[in-house]
Structure formats: C-alpha cells, structure tokens
Amino acid sequence: MTSLLADAEELGATLALQCKVQGGRVEKGNLVLQVD
Amino acid sequence: MMIQITLPCRLSEHHIQTAVIGAGVIGLSEARALAKDCRHEVLILEQSTSIDSGISSRNSEVSHAGIYYDRDTMPLKSQLCVNGKQMMYNYSRERDIPYKQCGKLLVATDATQRDIGLPQLIEYAYKNGVHDLQLLTKEHIAEYYEPCVKCTGGVLSPSTGIVDSHAFI
Numbered sequence: 729m730t731s732l733l734a735d736a737e738e739l740g741a742t743l744a745l746q747c748k749v750q751g752g753r754v755e756k757g758n759l760v761l762q763v764d
Numbered sequence: 765m766m767i768q769i770t771l772p773c774r775l776s777e778h779h780i781q782t783a784v785i786g787a788g789v790i791g792l793s794e795a796r797a798l799a800k801d802c803r804h805e806v807l808i809l810e811q812s813t814s815i816d817s818g819i820s821s822r823n824s825e826v827s828h829a830g831i832y833y834d835r836d837t838m839p840l841k842s843q844l845c846v847n848g849k850q851m852m853y854n855y856s857r858e859r860d861i862p863y864k865q866c867g868k869l870l871v872a873t874d875a876t877q878r879d880i881g882l883p884q885l886i887e888y889a890y891k892n893g894v895h896d897l898q899l900l901t902k903e904h905i906a907e908y909y910e911p912c913v914k915c916t917g918g919v920l921s922p923s924t925g926i927v928d929s930h931a932f933i
Contacts, residue, residue: 730859730860731792731859731861731931731932731933732789732792732793732796732932732933733787733792733815733933735796735800736792736795736796736799736806736808739796739799739800740799740805740806741784741795741796741798741799741806741807741808742806742807742808743787743808743810743815744807744808744809744810745787745810745812745813745814745815746810746811746812746813747809747810747811748809748811749785749809749811761783761785761809763809
C-alpha cells in the first residue's frame with residue numbers, strides 16, 4: 729500500500745513537519761516565506 | 765527561530781523551486797503532481813507534527829457522487845466532484861488503499877422533500893453525468909435496504925463510497 733505522501737516522496741518531494749508559514753513577500757523577483 | 769526560505773521564480777539549482785504549504789490531501793496531491801509532471805523540486809511545509817491531524821483525515825471519508833451541485837451555478841465544482849470520485853477510486857485500487865463503493869441511501873422525511881427535494885437531486889445528478897440514481901419508495905426502502913428508517917421515500921446513489929483517508933494521504 730502506498731499513499732499520496734509516499735508517491736510524492738518517491739518523486740523527490742520532501743516533507744518538513746512543524747514548519748508553520750508565518751508570512752511571505754516578494755523580494756527581487758523571488759518569493760520569500762517566513763517559517764516558524 | 766525564524767527561517768527564511770527563498771523561492772526563486774526562475775529555475776536555479778541552489779534554491780527551492782516550489783514550496784507547498786500544508787500536507788493535507790490537496791497539498792500532497794499538488795506536491796505529487798508538481799514533482800511528477802513538472803519535475804519540480806518540491807518542499808512540503810506542514811505546521812503539525814504529523815500529516816494526518818487536519819481536516820483531510822477528520823471528515824466522514826465519503827467519496828461523493830456529484831449529486832448536490834447544480835451544473836448551471838457550480839460547473840467547475842460539479843465536474844471536479846464527479847471526475848475526482850473516479851480518480852480516487854482508481855488511485856485507491858491501484859495502490860491497495862482500503863475503500864468501498866458501498867453506495868448511499870438518501871431519504872426524505874416529509875412529502876415536500878420527497879416530491880421536490882429528491883427529484884431535484886436526480887436532476888442535478890443527471891446534468892452532472894451521474895445516471896445511476898434510483899428513486900425508491902418508502903416500502904422498497906423498508907423491505908430491501910433499511911427496515912428501521914422512517915421516511916417518505918428515498919434515492920439510492922450506488923457510486924458513492926468511502927475511503928480510508930489516513931491510508932490515502
């Protein structure tokens with residue numbers, strides 16, 4: 729049995745737990761996220 | 765501690781290409797699709813300590829047939845519901861994720877629901893391409909489906925089902 733997460737990770741995606749996105753902004757053409 | 769993650773809009777080997785916020789069913793599906801179809805480098809950011817603590821695994825786990833949405837006023841939602849139902853069944857079957865296309869019985873509790881509500885559901889369903897609904901009398905329901913239910917009539921939706929959401933995500 730495989731799941732969506734296993735599928736995504738097998739394809740190279742990475743899961744980061746306990747990472748709360750506090751905000752974000754555009755800076756010099758990039759998107760900058762603030763993660764707590 | 766505050767961490768800044770820079771996500772460039774242009775391709776670069778030194779930056780995270782794509783961040784997905786939230787590891788629920790939508791976030792994980794997006795991450796999977798971006799990694800698979802677009803070959804993006806994907807980082808999934810989840811605020812909780814596990815992936816199965818949010819609404820994606822705190823629900824009735826029903827895979828809806830697509831009978832509640834009016835095609836005229838909610839065309840995208842109705843289409844996605846019908847298409848998504850089949851995609852979820854296919855995905856679950858291919859990966860041995862527990863699911864059951866058990867059907868659902870919707871009952872009317874008064875004459876108005878029976879004479880107006882149920883036909884309305886059937887009309888919505890038909891417009892959405894769901895042609896398997898069966899209109900049932902209260903006698904039929906009592907004899908063949910649920911003898912204890914008190915109703916004035918009902919509709920059987922055979923394509924409705926349930927899926928193990930924890931296994932799914």
